[in-house]
Amino acid sequence: MSDTRDVPFRGGGFVVVPKRGAAVAAFVLLIALWEVSVRFGWISPIFLPSPGSIVQAFVELVSSGTLWKHIGQSLHRLAFGWSIGTLGGLALGFAIGVWSLSRAVGLPLVSALFPIPKIALLPLLILWLGIGESSKVATIALGVFFPTAIATFSAIDGVPRNLIRMGQSFNLPAADVLRKIVLPGALPGILAGFRITASIGLILLVSAEMIGAEYGIGAFILQAGNLMQTDQLLAGVVMLSVLGLLIGTGLTRLERWLLRWR
Amino acid sequence: MELVVEGVSHRYGEVVALEGIDLEVREGETLALIGPSGCGKSTLLGIMGGILQATGGRVRVRGEAPVGSLNPQTYIFQDFALLPWRTVEGNVALALEHHRLQGDEMERRIADVLQRTGLSEFRHAFPKQLSGGMRQRVGIARALAVRPAILLMDEPLSALDAQTRELLMEDFLALWLRERITAVYVTHNLQEALRLADRVCVLSRRPGRVREMVSIDMLQAERATPAAQAHLARLHDRLWGLIKAEAQVAEREVVA
Numbered sequence A: 001m002s003d004t005r006d007v008p009f010r011g012g013g014f015v016v017v018p019k020r021g022a023a024v025a026a027f028v029l030l031i032a033l034w035e036v037s038v039r040f041g042w043i044s045p046i047f048l049p050s051p052g053s054i055v056q057a058f059v060e061l062v063s064s065g066t067l068w069k070h071i072g073q074s075l076h077r078l079a080f081g082w083s084i085g086t087l088g089g090l091a092l093g094f095a096i097g098v099w100s101l102s103r104a105v106g107l108p109l110v111s112a113l114f115p116i117p118k119i120a121l122l123p124l125l126i127l128w129l130g131i132g133e134s135s136k137v138a139t140i141a142l143g144v145f146f147p148t149a150i151a152t153f154s155a156i157d158g159v160p161r162n163l164i165r166m167g168q169s170f171n172l173p174a175a176d177v178l179r180k181i182v183l184p185g186a187l188p189g190i191l192a193g194f195r196i197t198a199s200i201g202l203i204l205l206v207s208a209e210m211i212g213a214e215y216g217i218g219a220f221i222l223q224a225g226n227l228m229q230t231d232q233l234l235a236g237v238v239m240l241s242v243l244g245l246l247i248g249t250g251l252t253r254l255e256r257w258l259l260r261w262r
Numbered sequence B: 001m002e003l004v005v006e007g008v009s010h011r012y013g014e015v016v017a018l019e020g021i022d023l024e025v026r027e028g029e030t031l032a033l034i035g036p037s038g039c040g041k042s043t044l045l046g047i048m049g050g051i052l053q054a055t056g057g058r059v060r061v062r063g064e065a066p067v068g069s070l071n072p073q074t075y076i077f078q079d080f081a082l083l084p085w086r087t088v089e090g091n092v093a094l095a096l097e098h099h100r101l102q103g104d105e106m107e108r109r110i111a112d113v114l115q116r117t118g119l120s121e122f123r124h125a126f127p128k129q130l131s132g133g134m135r136q137r138v139g140i141a142r143a144l145a146v147r148p149a150i151l152l153m154d155e156p157l158s159a160l161d162a163q164t165r166e167l168l169m170e171d172f173l174a175l176w177l178r179e180r181i182t183a184v185y186v187t188h189n190l191q192e193a194l195r196l197a198d199r200v201c202v203l204s205r206r207p208g209r210v211r212e213m214v215s216i217d218m219l220q221a222e223r224a225t226p227a228a229q230a231h232l233a234r235l236h237d238r239l240w241g242l243i244k245a246e247a248q249v250a251e252r253e254v255v256a
Helices: A020-039 A051-064 A066-098 A100-113 A118-129 A133-157 A161-169 A174-212 A217-226 A230-258 B041-048 B088-094 B105-116 B132-145 B162-179 B190-196 B226-255
Strands: B002-012 B015-025 B030-034 B056-062 B073-076 B150-154 B182-186 B199-203 B210-215
Touching (some): A020 A051, A051 A066, A051 A230, A066 A100, A066 A174, A066 A217, A066 A230, A100 A133, A118 A133, A118 A174, A133 A174, A161 A174, A161 B073, A174 A217, A174 A230, A217 A230, B015 B041, B030 B041, B030 B190, B041 B150, B073 B132, B088 B105, B088 B132, B105 B132, B132 B162, B162 B190, B182 B190, B190 B226, B199 B226, B210 B226
Parallel strands (some): B030 B182, B030 B199, B073 B150, B150 B182
Antiparallel strands (some): B002 B015, B002 B056, B199 B210
16 A cells, blocks of 8 residues: 555534523524514414513412412312322222233223223213312323323333342242332333323313313413403413423422432 | 252243253252253253243252251342342342341341452442443342352353453352352353353253263362363363254254
8 A cells, every 4th residue: 555544534413412502592582583573563462462461461360369279279180180090090000010810801991991082071070970170180080090000001011020030039929029129110111101191181181171160270271262361371371381391390300219220 | 959850841832842851950069051042941940940830840959958048049140130229238138138037137148248249349339330240249149148059040141241251250160169059050151061060961952851961070170270171172072062063953943
């Protein structure tokens, strides 16, 4: 070989580089564009009020105490519905994941009932339980129950069998195998299910409150829409967004604490 | 304690994995189980350890377990089988917690096995923080904590790199020489079998049957010496001769 050359670099690109400022800048730009569009009359404030007026409506809701009345009702329904659905789903999912007979009976039932949109059952639940709180809580609980059951038994199925065999090889009692191996092994999958069911719970909460409630974020949004108070309507949507964000943050912290070994 | 395997057969549905296995594992000896892929070595080990139920025949133990043995037949797993959510100490403790040991017996046992396996400094580490070799040491420490009479090892070094394998093999040898625990050692690796075993049981291709039992008439401590190499090489050729043709067929079977 007479001459030497550098080997050209060919490995660039296709790497995700964090650009933290970009997201904030895009967000600020979008809001500024929105504000300007309304102020200059390019968009009618009746159909889309400016971000400033939404903030003003939000502040008024906070100071008048209306916000807490609606949020309090919504949180109450969500907490009850989600807890009941989650406890039931965990119990059924655990039974399907661990016992063959429960799986043979429960799995076809879950598969058949899971795809039904649970909000479609609200009129039936109102007939059974009345227009009060029970029917709304039951709708949320039903919506949460099936995904929790599916997440739980799938997570149990995903626990490596060799860990269970290891426990058996050391003569661990069956209860210890479940408590010390199966349950902690399934926990990441169960917690991932919680994230999904929290969103489902929130969607069903708003839908149920729009159908028959005096108080609650869903009811507030519907009333504001009926009165063409779009600034109040969007303030309600902001409330929902903040609520979803807070629930997501709470679950992330719970996950970090429970799965700190990862 | 000795292990006696009498006429053991096993089926997975229509597939006959093992057929008519008769063998004895003598007190204090290390028996290596080798054979082509899919010959049923791990199945046989599972049956010996009572975590698989044979479809035919039986496995019995003869003699008494040593004083303080909490789990006479104890497994060491190929993939370590450690609980990732427990620390090193917690993984060892798992094998002891349900025995309700008196006073600080559990803490003493844990401290003793961690010291013997060189893990004392890592007692609070999680498995993900350890190398493959250290993880397998945790598996060994967990097994030693219950003071086993018979160790059942399912390819314990196969998931490790060559250097770590060599280091752990030396640890195993030291353990054998010090404690003379009866052991059954499943491996694909003929060198491992020749370094560690007193006898090598060669299984045939599926259905697995005992094809030949080869004694290695040399102390383990002498096998690393240059003088032993020619003899071990002859034994290696003999063992390879017994399994080579069937290993080729098995390999094509697995690929197909």
